[in-house]
Amino acid sequence: MAQNPKGGIDWIVVVDTSASMRGVGGTRNIFAQVKNSINEFVNTAKLGDTVTIYNFDSDVTLQAQEIPIVSNPDRGKLKQIINNLKADGVRTHTGKAVQQALSTSAKLNQRPNTADRTVSIVFLTDGLEDVQGIPNPVPIPQSTQLLREQECKPYVFFVSLGLKEHEKQLNEFANNPALCGKGRVLRDPGGVQLNKLAQNIRPTLIQPQIDFSLSTVDLPPVLPGTTTKALNINSISNVNAKVSLQLEDLEKSGISLVSPKIINLAANKQQVIPISLQIPVNAQGGNRKLRLLLTATDKAISPQTIDLSVTIKPQLSVQPSSFNFGSVESGKTSQTQTLIVSSSISGTASLQLQGKTKDISLKEPSTSVSLAVGETKIPIQIEVADNSFDGKRKFNIVVTPDNPLTSPLSAEVQMQILMPLGRKIVIWSLLILLLFLITLSIICLIQRKTPWELAQEIGTRNHLEGELELLEPAPISPEEQYISLTHQHKQKVNLSVLVPAIASTNSDAELVINWQSGKKYVYIRSLSGITFVNNEKITTYQLYDEDTIQVDNVKLRFNWIGNQRPYEQNSGLTDF
Numbered sequence: 001m002a003q004n005p006k007g008g009i010d011w012i013v014v015v016d017t018s019a020s021m022r023g024v025g026g027t028r029n030i031f032a033q034v035k036n037s038i039n040e041f042v043n044t045a046k047l048g049d050t051v052t053i054y055n056f057d058s059d060v061t062l063q064a065q066e067i068p069i070v071s072n073p074d075r076g077k078l079k080q081i082i083n084n085l086k087a088d089g090v091r092t093h094t095g096k097a098v099q100q101a102l103s104t105s106a107k108l109n110q111r112p113n114t115a116d117r118t119v120s121i122v123f124l125t126d127g128l129e130d131v132q133g134i135p136n137p138v139p140i141p142q143s144t145q146l147l148r149e150q151e152c153k154p155y156v157f158f159v160s161l162g163l164k165e166h167e168k169q170l171n172e173f174a175n176n177p178a179l180c181g182k183g184r185v186l187r188d189p190g191g192v193q194l195n196k197l198a199q200n201i202r203p204t205l206i207q208p209q210i211d212f213s214l215s216t217v218d219l220p221p222v223l224p225g226t227t228t229k230a231l232n233i234n235s236i237s238n239v240n241a242k243v244s245l246q247l248e249d250l251e252k253s254g255i256s257l258v259s260p261k262i263i264n265l266a267a268n269k270q271q272v273i274p275i276s277l278q279i280p281v282n283a284q285g286g287n288r289k290l291r292l293l294l295t296a297t298d299k300a301i302s303p304q305t306i307d308l309s310v311t312i313k314p315q316l317s318v319q320p321s322s323f324n325f326g327s328v329e330s331g332k333t334s335q336t337q338t339l340i341v342s343s344s345i346s347g348t349a350s351l352q353l354q355g356k357t358k359d360i361s362l363k364e365p366s367t368s369v370s371l372a373v374g375e376t377k378i379p380i381q382i383e384v385a386d387n388s389f390d391g392k393r394k395f396n397i398v399v400t401p402d403n404p405l406t407s408p409l410s411a412e413v414q415m416q417i418l419m420p421l422g423r424k425i426v427i428w429s430l431l432i433l434l435l436f437l438i439t440l441s442i443i444c445l446i447q448r449k450t451p452w453e454l455a456q457e458i459g460t461r462n463h464l465e466g467e468l469e470l471l472e473p474a475p476i477s478p479e480e481q482y483i484s485l486t487h488q489h490k491q492k493v494n495l496s497v498l499v500p501a502i503a504s505t506n507s508d509a510e511l512v513i514n515w516q517s518g519k520k521y522v523y524i525r526s527l528s529g530i531t532f533v534n535n536e537k538i539t540t541y542q543l544y545d546e547d548t549i550q551v552d553n554v555k556l557r558f559n560w561i562g563n564q565r566p567y568e569q570n571s572g573l574t575d576f
Contacts, residue, residue, distance in 0.1 A: 008046065008047075008048030008049045008050065008069075008116075008117060008118075009045075009046075009049045009050075009117070009118045009119075009120055010049070010050045010052070010066070010108050010117055010118065010119045010120070011041065011045065011049060011050065011051045011052065011120055011122065012052045012054070012101050012104055012105060012119065012120070012121045012122070013038055013041065013051065013052070013053050013054070013122050013124070014054045014055075014056060014060075014097050014098075014100075014101050014121065014122065014123045014124070014125075015034065015038065015053070015054070015055045015056070015085060015124050016034075016055075016056060016057070016087075016092060016094075016097075016123075016124060016125035016126060017031075017055040017056065017057050017085055017086065017087045017088070017089050018057040018087065018089040018090070018091060018092040018126070018130070019057075019087055019088060019089060019090065020087075020092070020126050020128070020162075021034065021087040021125075021126055021161075022087040027126060027162065027163060028163060028190045028191075030126075030161055030190060030191035030194075031085075031087040033191040033194045034124050034161070034191060034194065035082050035083060035085060036194070036195075037124070037191075037194040037195065037197045037198075038053075038082045038124070039079050039082055039083075040195070040197070040198055041122075041197070041198055042075050042078045042079055042082070043075065044198050045069045045075070046069065047069055047070065048068075048069065049068075049069045050066045050067060050068045050069065051064060051066075051067050051069065051078050052064060052065055052066050052067075052104060053078070053081060053082065054097065054100060054101060054104075055085055056089075056092070056093055056094070056096065056097035056100075057088075057089020057090065057091055057092060057093065058089055058090060058091035058092075058093055058134055059093060059096070060093070060096050060097050060100045063081050063085070064077075064078060064081050066108075091130050091131060091132065091133070091134055092125065092126070092128060092129050092130040092131075093129070093131055093134060093137060093138070094123075094125060094129040094140060094170075095129065095131070095137060095138040095139045095140040095142060095143070096137070096138040097123065097125075098123070098138075098140055098143045098173070099138050099142065099143045099146070101121045101123070102121070102143050102146040102147065102150070102154070103146065105119045105121060105146075105150060105153070105154040106146060106149060106150055109150050109153045109154070114153070118155070119153060119154040119155065120154070120155040120157070120201070121154055121155065121156045121157065122157045122159065122201065123156075123157065123158045123159060124159045124161065125158070125159070125160065125161065125162075126160070126161050126162030126164075127158075127160035127161065127162040127164070127170065128162055128164060129169070139169075140169040140170070140172075140173050141169065141172070141173065143173075144173070144176055144178060147176060147178035147179055148178045152178070152179065152180030152182065154179075154182065155182045155183075156173075156174060156179060156182065156183045156184070157183075157184050157185075157186060157201055158170045158173075158174055158183075158184070158185045158186065159186045159188060159197065160185055160186065160187050160188065160189075161188050161189070161190065161191045161194075162189065163189050163190055170185050171185055186200055186201075209237070209301065210235065210236070210237040210241060210243065210265065210294075210296060210301055210304065211235065211236050211237075212233055212234070212235050212294055212304055212306060213233070213234045213235075214231065214232070214233060214234070214306060214308075219231055219277070219308070219309070219310045219311070220311075221311040221312070221313045221405055222279050222310065222311070222312060222313065223279070223312070223313050223315070224279055224280060224281050224282065224283040224285075224312060224313075224315060225279060225280070225281035225283075226279055227258055227276050227277070227278050227279070228276050228277045228278075228279065228310060229276070230274035230275065230276055231274070231275050231276070231277075231308070232272050232273070232274050233272070233273040233274075233275060233292075233306065234270065234271075234272060235263075235265060235270070235271050235272075235273055236265075236269070236270045236271070237265040237266075237301075240264075240265065240266060241264075241265045241296045241297070241298055241301060242262065242263070242264050242265075242296065242297045242298075243262070243263050243264075243265060243294050243295065243296045243297075244261065244262050244294070244295050244297075245257060245260065245261055245262070245263065245273075245275065245292060245293070245294055246292070246293045246295070247277070247290060247291075247292055247293075248290065248291040248292070248293055248305075249288075249290060250289050250290065250291060251288055251289060253280070253283055253284070253288045253312075254280035254282075254283060255277050255278065255279055255280065255283070255288060255290060255310065256277070256278045257275065257276075257277060257278075257292075258275075258276040258277060258278050259275070259276060260273065260275070275292070277290075277308075277310060279310070279312060283312050284312065284344075285312050285313055285314035285315070285344060285345065285405060286311070286312060286405075287309055287310070287311050287312075288309065288310050288311075288312060289307070289308075289309055290307070290308040290309065290310065291305050291306070291307055291308065292305065292306040292307075292308055293305055294306070311405060312405075313405050313406060313407065314343070314344045314345045314403060314405055314406055315342075315343075315344045316341065316342065316343045316344070316345075316399075316401060316406055316409055317341075317342045317409065318339060318340065318341055318342075318399060318409045318410070318411050319339075319340045319342070320339075320340075320411065321411055321412065322411060322412040322413070322414070323337055323339075323380070323397070323411060323412070323413045323414070324413075324414045324415070325337065325382055325413065325414070325415040326415065326416065327415070327416040327417075327418050328382070328384050328415055328416070328417055328418070329384070329417075329418045329419075329420065330384055330385065330386055330387070330388040330389075330417060330418065330419050330420065330423075331384065331385070331386040331388075332383075332384055333363055333381055333382070333383045333384070334381055334382040334383070334384070334415065335381070336364065336379050336380065336381045337379075337380050337381075338377050338378065338379055338380065339377075339378045339379075339380050339397065339399075339411060340375050340376070340377055340378075341371060341375070341376045341378065341399060341409070342374065342375050343371050343372070343373060343374070343376065343401070344373065345371070345373065345401075345403055345406075346370075346371055346372050346373050347370075347371050347401055347402050347403050348368045348369065348370055348371060348401070348402045349368065349369055349371050349399050349400055349401045349402065350368045350369075350399075350400050350402075351365060351368075351369065351378070351380075351397060351398065351399055351400075352397075352398050352400070353382075353395055353396070353397060353398070353413075354395060354396045354397075354398045354410065355394065355395030355396055356393065356394075356395060357393075357395050359384065359385035359387060359388040360382060360383070360384055360385070360388070360393065360395065361382070361383045361385070362380075362381075362382065362383075362397070363381045363382065363383040364379055364380065364381035365378060365379065365380075368402075371401060380397060382413070382415065384417055388417050388419070389417065389419055390417060390418060390419045390424075391416075391417055392414070392415075392416050392417075393413075393414070393415050393416075393417060394412065394413070394414055395412075395413050396410040396411065396412055396413065397410065397411050397413055398410045399411075440454075461520070462491050462513060463486065463488070463489050463490060463491060463513070464485040464486065464488055464490055464491070464492070464493065464511055464512075464513055464522060465485060465486050465520070465522070465560060466485050466486065466522060466545075466558060466559055466560030466561075466563070467482050467483060467484045467485055467486070467558075467559050467560075468482070468483040468485065468495075468498065468499070468549075468556045468557070468558060468559075469481060469482055469483075469556065469557040469558075469559055470482075470483070470499065470501075470554075470555075470556060471548070471555040471556060471557055472553070472554065472555035473501060473553070473554070483498050483499065485511065485522075491512065491513055492510055492511060492512035492513070493510065493511055494508055494509070494510045494527065495508060495509050495510065495511065495549075495551055495554075495556075496508045499554060499556070501553075501554045502551050502552065502554050505529065505551070505552040505553070505554070506528060506529055506552070507528055507529020507530065507531070507551045507552040508527045508528045508529065508551065509524050509525060509526050509527055509531045509549070509551055510524070510525050510527055511523070511524055511543075512524075512525060514542075521542055521543075522542070522543045522558070522560065522563075523540055523541065523542050523543065524538070524540070524541050524543055524549060524558075525539070525540045526538060526539050526540070529551065529552055530551075530552075531549070531550070531551050532548075532549070532550040532551075533547055533548065533549055533550075534547055534548055535548070535550075543558045543560070544558075544560070544563055544564060544565035545558070545559060545560045545561060545562070545563050545564050545565070546558070546559065546564075547565075
């Protein structure tokens with residue numbers, strides 16, 4: 001619950017601790033509920049409140065004096081005091097408790113800041129006074145003078161919890177004119193509604209109040225016949241309230257409130273109220289002053305007004321919405337077409353092309369144009385640059401009035417640009433040449449060869465590559481150890497032609513190239529006798545770098561760098 005708008009509340013809680021509060025004498029035991037209720041008071045007390053606690057039976061005892069609520073430990077201290085209270089008293093001296101509470105109230109109301117404070121006295125009792133045997137008891141009405149001296153400042157609440165009718169004196173005291181209507185007796189037999197005690201007392205101390213504020217003052221400019229964007233009103237009320245919203249159109253412009261018309265505000269809960277305005281179709285352009293009236297159903301809450309303003313844009317349109325200039329040759333100018341601008345205001349406007357228009361320009365109009373109220377006809381002519389390429393073009397002609405309240409208008413343009421045949425032939429020739437050079441460069445990069453080397457490779461595409469290394473019998477001279485296959489410039493060759501030692505035998509084999517999937521491979525075919533490759537008897541076999549060949553008693557090694565044998569699954573190697 002909210003505290004008094006003028007400042008904090010000074011609570012004076014007076015608790016009946018006579019034995020009847022815990023059920024002695026046939027009454028109901030409500031003392032635990034009473035203490036819980038006071039604890040709830042403490043929980044809901046706001047920063048700046050103070051709490052004073054008295055208990056009374058045959059006498060009155062001060063338990064806590066003006067403990068300010070500054071932090072949660074302050075609440076804990078008060079609740080410990082409350083929880084330690086015991087209802088063991090033998091009498092109920094209500095008159096003295098009233099006197100003591102009003103005396104404390106009088107002292108609080110003499111402070112310099114008393115105008116910013118509210119004193120509230122809360123009595124919790126079973127309602128039956130019992131002063132039997134007490135010398136010189138203080139009757140309840142005796143404290144009336146203390147009320148007069150305080151000039152209507154304290155609130156006094158008697159919470160009557162007994163099952164029997166409470167003292168009539170409590171009613172009389174609460175209704176005493178000296179309390180100025182600030183006294184009340186709350187009847188709660190058996191304490192069954194004690195959990196609502198704070199809800200019943202606190203609103204009495206609060207002057208109903210609602211605060212409204214705009215999150216932004218100005219709405220963005222809008223067109224006639226549209227609805228404005230939501231304008232947020234920040235609101236907070238210290239009580240539950242229903243508020244109606246009405247729009248006052250000070251200039252009779254026909255603007256109306258779309259929504260909402262009624263809002264429900266929850267106490268102490270900030271709420272954002274989005275409102276929208278409907279602008280008439282025939283609304284004139286310019287700034288319009290409005291006023292929003294917010295009226296609560298609770299008459300204690302004063303109506304509030306919020307001044308608004310909305311800017312209505314002037315109406316402009318263009319016709320047609322699209323143009324087709326047909327075919328225009330590079331370096332030429334299009335035919336002239338007419339753009340019609342309808343406007344409710346006069347002034348000037350500039351025209352620009354928007355979109356992919358690097359090689360296209362607006363030849364006419366070349367300067368700003370004047371707009372009149374009504375229709376303005378503007379001749380449009382497009383110029384195409386000499387270096388433009390073939391193709392369909394789409395772009396916009398944008399009309400921008402000089403009036404800041406207006407928005408730019410646009411019309412779509414289509415045209416087909418044609419390139420002269422001679423230029424097309426030159427451009428295509430250059431493109432083909434460029435494509436060839438790019439392709440050649442990519443191949444050279446992939447092959448890691450110069451164009452000259454690549455040309456040589458193409459020339460030897462169907463020739464054998466690599467070399468044969470003579471292992472056995474040992475060569476007589478170093479020159480005889482290596483035999484180049486590349487230098488043979490042949491597609492196939494017999495080993496007997498290359499190796500004299502084989503020629504002297506009755507065995508022979510041939511080396512031949514074979515293309516597979518665009519890749520060159522070298523194969524060996526046995527022609528006569530027995531041929532082994534890597535100690536395996538073969539008829540035809542694909543050779544890889546460092547494969548060994550044996551024909552009769554001659555042993556060779558085939559070397560072709562970059563043509564290694566691919567990885568085999570059964571090789572015993574593991575691929576990570």
